[in-house]
Amino acid sequence: MPAAGLTIGTLAERGGCSVSTIRYYEEVGLLPPADRRAGGHRVYGEADLRRLKFVRRCRDFDFSIDEIKALVAVMESGDRSCTEARDLATARLAVVRARLFELRALERDLKQFVESCETACLGGPGPSCAPLGDLARAGD
Amino acid sequence: MPAAGLTIGTLAERGGCSVSTIRYYEEVGLLPPADRRAGGHRVYGEADLRRLKFVRRCRDFDFSIDEIKALVAVMESGDRSCTEARDLATARLAVVRARLFELRALERDLKQFVESCETACLGGPGPSCAPLGDLARAGD
DNA sequence: CTTGAACCTCAAGTTACTTGAGGTCCTACC
């Protein structure tokens, strides 16, 4: 039976982050202060791993540390509805969509830029790059 | 002829950034040290505005300060081909595409999360949020 | 019992800026 007792290194590996990141999360309060062995090394259990994965997942969701703290508080209070969580997620979704929109435009522009380089400058790399010159004038 | 003589405030306004950002760009070498008036105030010309716009556009493209410095060097050297610029843009395009991929997954997951909240928890916000529990079972 | 990998703490660095304190300059108005 896995009364595991994970080291910080193992936790990091399974949680998909660095050892430093875990210590950082503890410092800022995203993870509770870890139990210690005699020598001072941190020990973790499965619950810690779940918590860490939750935090990492939220970070993947682009939640800020403070937002994740809020989510954790909602989760731990037990007596509060999921309305808060949903609202946080909805707000985050809007941000993600806006960012997605920007990134798509960015991809288009960069692709365009690279293609211009191929057609306008290659085959004989001249002294001046036309697309680069265009960039300087864009937005006027 | 517009021998303009822009103040830093005007430059900021026209360049779409803050006054502090301009001073910062000067400090890190993205803008050349500005000319000064008798009292020490910075004065700018149209060339500076063009340069600033170029920098801002590159930042919109998610280029780092160092990458922009490289681009500016390419632009100013005049005797180097656009190959470098194209390579930088290509690398950036790859990064942008990877980010786009992640963001799309993120959007899907967040949407899913919000929808779960709507169906599983609303209409009577109970004590525990099922989707939140799915993210990582709390307290267990 | 001795390596050497993994761990510890604390401090400082990273990126691209922003914010703040404390002081100077410029322009417009009377």
Place this chain on the structure above:
DNA sequence: GGTAGGACCTCAAGTAACTTGAGGTTCAAG
């Protein structure tokens, strides 16, 4: 010509979310 106040100045420190480094301790294997 004097003055109010807005724009400007410098320098230092703060921000997010970590990472990196120095210098030292502990643990597991051989």
